[in-house]
Amino acid sequence: MELDLIGILNNNGASLKVDGTVSFENMEFSGTEYKFSAPLSIQGKIANVSGVLEFSAHVTGSADTFCDRCTKPIGIEIDYEFNETLVQADTEVEDADDVLVLDESVINVDDIALNNFLTNCSLQHLCKPDCKGLCQVCGADKNTEKCSCEENVTDPRLDVLNHLFKD
Numbered sequence: 440m441e442l443d444l445i446g447i448l449n450n451n452g453a454s455l456k457v458d459g460t461v462s463f464e465n466m467e468f469s470g471t472e473y474k475f476s477a478p479l480s481i482q483g484k485i486a487n488v489s490g491v492l493e494f495s496a497h498v499t500g501s502a503d504t505f506c507d508r509c510t511k512p513i514g515i516e517i518d519y520e521f522n523e524t525l526v527q528a529d530t531e532v533e534d535a536d537d538v539l540v541l542d543e544s545v546i547n548v549d550d551i552a553l554n555n556f557l558t559n560c561s562l563q564h565l566c567k568p569d570c571k572g573l574c575q576v577c578g579a580d581k582n583t584e585k586c587s588c589e590e591n592v593t594d595p596r597l598d599v600l601n602h603l604f605k606d
């Protein structure tokens with residue numbers, strides 16, 4: 440979604456309601472795949488507060504990813520809020536790192552929402568909180584199978600120690 444802020448850009452106290460959807464491309468982020476089969480809802484507003492535009496929004500929806508432990512496909516709920524400060528290129532700001540400088544009056548809401556998704560998204564996604572994961576030897580799903588190798592697994596580093604102590 441693109442929004443033209445021209446109406447509130449130079450109008451202290453004015454605000455613009457944001458109510459619609461944003462679409463994210465399927466992506467991989469820090470080793471996790473995300474698939475978005477439907478656009479996400481976004482609700483919020485952009486308010487001109489003494490010449491600075493304060494964008495606050497709430498994004499909700501769902502995505503498909505994989506369990507970090509057993510790799511089973513899972514659906515996750517997306518629900519986050521963000522605040523973004525937008526300023527015009529000629530505005531003097533104290534900390535330029537915290538603001539988004541506008542080159543033009545039109546903003547791409549999808550891009551802003553996506554950047555905030557990446558900073559908000561949880562680093563771990565599990566099919567269930569106590570997922571047992573996969574056997575590191577045979578790859579069996581330990582939630583549903585009991586493999587025989589499990590008992591005999593030793594840490595190779597411990598093997599080295601065992602040898603040392605034997606001598």
Ligand SMILES: [Zn+2]
Nearest residue numbers: 506509566570
């Ligand atoms: Zn799992």
Ligand SMILES: [Zn+2]
Nearest residue numbers: 574577586588
């Ligand atoms: Zn196994």
